[in-house]
Amino acid sequence: xxxxxxxxxxxxxxxxxxxxxxxxxxxxxxxxxxxxxxxxxxxxxxxxxxxxxxxxxxxxxxxxxxxxxxxxxxxxxxxxxxxxxxxxxxxxxxx
Numbered sequence: 001x002x003x004x005x006x007x008x009x010x011x012x013x014x015x016x017x018x019x020x021x022x023x024x025x026x027x028x029x030x031x032x033x034x035x036x037x038x039x040x041x042x043x044x045x046x047x048x049x050x051x052x053x054x055x056x057x058x059x060x061x062x063x064x065x066x067x068x069x070x071x072x073x074x075x076x077x078x079x080x081x082x083x084x085x086x087x088x089x090x091x092x093x094x095x
Contacts, residue, residue: 006071006087007038013070017063026055045087052083 015023030036034051041048053060064083071086072079080086 003042004039006042006090009070009074010041010067011038013067014063016070017066029055042087042091045084049083
């Protein structure tokens with residue numbers, strides 16, 4: 001299931017952690033290196049987290065935690081341990 005809103009929440013979280021240029025660069029690399037659009041994150045959370053690890057290296061857990069907090073706030077759900085679990089629980093709740 002494609003979810004544009006989730007992708008927007010994630011990109012906004014990245015913007016607030018870094019800046020707009022960083023977010024645009026991340027999207028470009030995600031689309032061109034991973035062949036994944038922002039809307040695909042809901043279907044491919046494992047691939048997205050793997051991509052974040054490639055890009056951010058040892059700083060990835062900080063970015064991931066920030067994204068988890070943003071998703072929890074936006075959707076009004078409790079935080080989960082790990083972004084993959086957070087995204088999966090979000091859709092389990094809404095099905």
